[in-house]
Amino acid sequence: MKKMIIAFFTLLPAFAMAAGGEGVKLDKAHYDLTDKVSLQRGATTFMNYCFGCHSTQYQRYNRVAQDLGIPEDLMRENLIFTGAKSGDLMKNAVAEKEAAKWFGAPPPDLTLVARVRGADWIYTYLRSFYVDPSRPFGVNNLVFPAVGMPHVLEPLQGTPRLHYATEVVNGEEVKVPHSIVSDGNGELSTEEYDQTVLDLVNFLVYSGEPVQLERERMGFWVLGFIVIFFIFTVLLKKEYWRDVH
Known part of the structure; x- marks a missing residue:
């Protein structure tokens, strides 16, 4: 409970800032x-x-x-x-x-x-x-x-x-x-x-x-790696399960 109270008061200024200019x-x-x-x-x-x-x-x-x-x-x-x-x-x-x-x-x-x-x-x-x-x-x-x-x-x-x-x-x-x-x-x-x-x-x-631009550039490479890895994973799965099917 003590940690929750501390966290609340830590974030309170941010909530107050976000509340200005409503409407x-x-x-x-x-x-x-x-x-x-x-x-x-x-x-x-x-x-x-x-x-x-x-x-x-x-x-x-x-x-x-x-x-x-x-x-x-x-x-x-x-x-x-x-x-x-x-x-x-x-x-x-x-x-x-x-x-x-x-x-x-x-x-x-x-x-x-x-x-x-x-x-x-x-x-x-x-x-x-x-x-x-x-x-x-x-x-x-x-x-x-x-x-x-x-x-x-x-x-x-x-x-x-x-x-x-x-x-x-x-x-x-x-x-x-x-x-x-x-x-x-x-x-x-x-x-x-x-x-x-x-x-x-x-x-x-x-x-x-x-680092936002660098993070976004790295994100494209990561997504590309995931797509390529997924393709190899599907092909490997088919190879392992070929005799079963």
């Missing part, structure tokens, strides 16, 4: 782990906009550089901001207690966020911030209501505002969230921002399982 339709994230350029752009976006608060402490800089085709000298010069060595784990410099004081809770490590949340959830979440003066950071999120983080990608997207539509529910007209539209003052257009978010999602999916 919100998620947009499809068409990421591509074979697109090294997209992964490199995603890593750059993560290190410049997310790594200040969120770490990916189960990855190492040199492994990421190797997998994504980034020369280690460029990784050190452009993507390592904490004085860490290229073989170190990717931990940021924010003290957990200080971060908890600023945001109400310490920002979670994002190494496995794509496996916990799913790529579609992250893609929709990063495109669902909108202005809400009632919130501490002045923004809210359709996918994660009462979100506790600022919209760090706002300089790229511009100021997003929530637009409502009128629907009839039970004979009464009610306003429901319809769309989020940027004011156009960001560095990127809507299409460019969506692509930047998709690149970031691509990187986070890679972070959650760096």
Whole structure:
């Protein structure tokens, strides 16, 4: 019983994360782990906009550089901001207690966020911030209501505002969230921002399982071996049972 209780509380944060944004339709994230350029752009976006608060402490800089085709000298010069060595784990410099004081809770490590949340959830979440003066950071999120983080990608997207539509529910007209539209003052257009978010999602999916492509390639070889072994097994069975039949 004690072990079950410990396991329950260990998994509780994952259940809480998965529960956010119930009822919100998620947009499809068409990421591509074979697109090294997209992964490199995603890593750059993560290190410049997310790594200040969120770490990916189960990855190492040199492994990421190797997998994504980034020369280690460029990784050190452009993507390592904490004085860490290229073989170190990717931990940021924010003290957990200080971060908890600023945001109400310490920002979670994002190494496995794509496996916990799913790529579609992250893609929709990063495109669902909108202005809400009632919130501490002045923004809210359709996918994660009462979100506790600022919209760090706002300089790229511009100021997003929530637009409502009128629907009839039970004979009464009610306003429901319809769309989020940027004011156009960001560095990127809507299409460019969506692509930047998709690149970031691509990187986070890679972070959650760096060997996914290798595992899939090995899977085809294993299945091929099983098929060939099955054929030989059937032929051998026929040979052994030929006299019986």
